[in-house]
Amino acid sequence: MEHVEMLVAAxxxxxxxxxxxxxxxVIDGMHRLRAAMLLGHKTIAVRFFDGTEEDAFVLAxxxxxxxxxxxSAADRRRAAERIITTHPRWSDRMIASVVGTxxxxxxxxxxxxxxxxxxxxxxxxxxxxxxxxxxxxxRRLAHDMIxxxxxxxxxxxxxxxxxxxxxxxxxxxxxxxGEDPVPRPRPRTPGERGTGxxxxxxxxxxxxxxxxxxxxxxxxxxxxKRLRADPALRLNENGRDLLxxxxxxxxxxxxxxxxxxxxxxxxxxxxxxxxxxxxxxWFEIASRIEQNASNMA
Numbered sequence: 001m002e003h004v005e006m007l008v009a010a011x012x013x014x015x016x017x018x019x020x021x022x023x024x025x026v027i028d029g030m031h032r033l034r035a036a037m038l039l040g041h042k043t044i045a046v047r048f049f050d051g052t053e054e055d056a057f058v059l060a061x062x063x064x065x066x067x068x069x070x071x072s073a074a075d076r077r078r079a080a081e082r083i084i085t086t087h088p089r090w091s092d093r094m095i096a097s098v099v100g101t102x103x104x105x106x107x108x109x110x111x112x113x114x115x116x117x118x119x120x121x122x123x124x125x126x127x128x129x130x131x132x133x134x135x136x137x138x139r140r141l142a143h144d145m146i147x148x149x150x151x152x153x154x155x156x157x158x159x160x161x162x163x164x165x166x167x168x169x170x171x172x173x174x175x176x177x178g179e180d181p182v183p184r185p186r187p188r189t190p191g192e193r194g195t196g197x198x199x200x201x202x203x204x205x206x207x208x209x210x211x212x213x214x215x216x217x218x219x220x221x222x223x224x225k226r227l228r229a230d231p232a233l234r235l236n237e238n239g240r241d242l243l244x245x246x247x248x249x250x251x252x253x254x255x256x257x258x259x260x261x262x263x264x265x266x267x268x269x270x271x272x273x274x275x276x277x278x279x280x281x282w283f284e285i286a287s288r289i290e291q292n293a294s295n296m297a
Contacts, residue, residue, distance in 0.1 A: 007035035016045035018063065020056040027056050028063035054086040058098055065100040071232060076101050080109050091123040091131070100232065131162070136182045138163035142171045143181035221250040 007014060014036075017029025026033060027049055036044045049056055061079045064071050071079070079099045083090070084106070092103040092110065099106075122130045132138055142161040145152060146168075154165040154172070161168065171181045224246050233239030251259070263271050 003031050004034045004038065007031060008038050016047045018047050018049055018059070020053065021048040021050050023053065023056075025056070027060045058083060058087070062098050065098070071100065073101075073232070076232075077105070077109065080106050081113060084110050084113055089122070089124050091125045094124060094126045097126055102229075131164070135163050135167060139167065139171050139181040142168050143175060146172050146175050220246075224250050 014032045015029075017032050018027040019025065020027050033044060049059060051059075057079075061071070061076075061083070065076075076099045080095055080101060083095050083098060087095070092106040095106045096103040122132050125131055138161040142157050142163060145157050145160060154168045157168045158165040174181055224243070227233055227246065228243055233243055
């Protein structure tokens, strides 16, 4: 209701809501609809969508990612699970671009859900092109073509082998080095983490309290970098404002020393008071965020 009241108070014309014509279900714009009702409006501008219910759900998720109230990590994960079931031929990157998460997270969800037809060889990418899931055969075919006719262009080989030109470039470089066209997984040394465990703190994989405790042990600059990658923050104006403010405080210790040393003597007391005031404000913000977190638990 806070968001609805904010829309009412804005007093500016709002974009049309989006409605699934076959079911008359609101796809995008429930807050705008409620705001119009509170204002006593009898009608509201609408854009109709005539696709399937499955595609309507995809559109609803994508709309909420790009504007409006951001979806939580749990919401995005549940959306990915549903879209993997309804659109199993979509690539991990395609689904990730819709729900606002990483392709690795989608791949993990897909593995756990065990979704996909047996013998499935291809998936549809973000650009609408169909690509093989396993490019091993495409790499071997590209290898044979390059060896038999080195004058072929990357795009010619890519079209014939069903792989990307960049993959063909890698195969060609491997041919020149006398290597196998299909890269072999590098064996792990004892105690080495996998690439998925590159960081002990991955917010998407940990419950809230465990994630917070783990992030607290991580350098602030690294944490802010992770936050900048979170679509729930970077895809809305308030989130971007927060990221900009947090980024200011990721200055290195030596830079802070340089900044402190540059304060002129006649302004030291004033700057110290302002710094203390800023610290108190951040403490208040931290307390309110923790209170919100406990209310949601």
